[in-house]
Amino acid sequence: MECTHLGRTGLTVSRLCLGTMNFGRHTEESEAHRLMDTAHERGINFFDTANAYGRDGEGNLKGRTEEIIGRWFAQGGGRRERTVLATKVYADMSDWPNEGKLSALAIRKGVEASLRRLRADHIDLYQMHHIDRATPWEEIWQAMEVLVAQGKILYVGSSNFAGWHIAQAQEAARSRHFLGLVSEQSLYNLLDRAVELEVIPALQGYGLGLIPWSPLRGGLLGGVLRKEREGTLGRSALGYANELLAEHRDRIQAYEDFADEIGTDPAGLALAWLLSRPAVTAPIIGPRTAAQLDAAIGALDVQLDQETLDRLDELFPGHRPAPEDYAW
Template identity: 80%
Template structure:
């Protein structure tokens, strides 16, 4: 396993982050425990979850994924000590006021709930799952400072922030002599490259690590067309993902053809591309099975040459930093 620092911190994390959103809804608890054990065996020490993960088909059972992880930690054997644990707060966990978003009260309640479900006394990386436009940064940072002082949270990160939100957060933290954000979790893959305009430049300026979620765009970059032809079940081709597939079918076919030329699984190609992008600390891979984890690990051994990178840019054009992307 390869390791790196998370942003400008001294925290050492694996170059793959184990995403756990499938644990509960799509992966049974026993299989989830096997996947987490296997991740440790491979050297993956960075796990990502969220308080809202684990909903069933009717939107119930929020928090189930954290509970699955908590019961895995309870088995001992150094499981918690060997894990850099990231979770998130923002999503409403109930119908009563202050059960979601980022007020000082809501953040405190979210952290206490996550600690209980995760069966731990601290969260290594607490991430704000979304920007809260109704809560001032002074209130947010005061709440985070208290949690850090109490030892309940070590680092703070963001998720789904725009570039100017990152700048707002960091300047407010600087005024308080607080470390502020250390990472941002954004949608980033060959199909979705909007973060290259302003988010990535902001992260580079402030020294934040980038944790791409959706690195294979719901499986669309994981060989979806080949699986269709082979009659394999593909969970990702319904709803919004299905619309994206139809809008990009020719490009995705060309992408799969390129992967075949290179002798690579399409998923390996997509992850290898991300691992070489500026500011990327660790793509968040969300395996439903151990085989998915095998595929993700294989990407660490692939270094793409410039010719391949140019061909990928032709298929999925990216962005220069703003404003040069759209102005002189």
């Protein structure tokens, strides 16, 4: 397994991050435990979760995913010690005030609840799941500084931030002589490249690592049309991505044809492309089986030459950094 540093830190993480959003909702606990064991066996040490994961269609059972991970840690055998654990705070965990967002009280309550569910004494990467426009950075950073001093978290990351949010956060942290953000988790894949405008330049400027989520865009870049023809695509496999498939069917077909032409699995090609992008630390993969996990790991062996990268840019046009993308 290839490893790299997370942004400008000395923290070493695998170049693939195991996403756990399906645990408890689509993946039973026993299978989730097997997947995490297999991930360790394959050298993946970076796991991502969130306090709100595990909820059902009605929004119930928030926190269940962290509980599943916590019971896996409790089995011992070095499971916690070998894992770089990332979770998130922001989601409203109940209807009561201060059960969500990023006030100092919400952050404190959020980390304590996550630590209980995870059966851990600290969180390696504590990520703000969304920007909180109602809470000043002075309050957020003071709360995070306390948690670092207490040893309850080690690093702070963001998720779904705009480029200017990252700049604002980092300048506020700098004024406090605090490390600030070390990573940003954003939607990024061949179909969704808006972060190339301003988020990635901000990450490069401030030394943050990019952790792309939905690298296969809900399965659209994972050979969906081939599976459709073969009758192996589950009726609910794409979920919210069904409308996107109708919109991009011709482009997806051309993409799958190109993957066949160069002898690469579509999913592996999409992951390999992400791994070649500036600032990317580790795409988040969400396998449901060990076979899918192994297929994702295979992307690390895919080498993309300039001709291949140019062809992918033709199929899925990207962005130059702003303002050149839309001005001179």
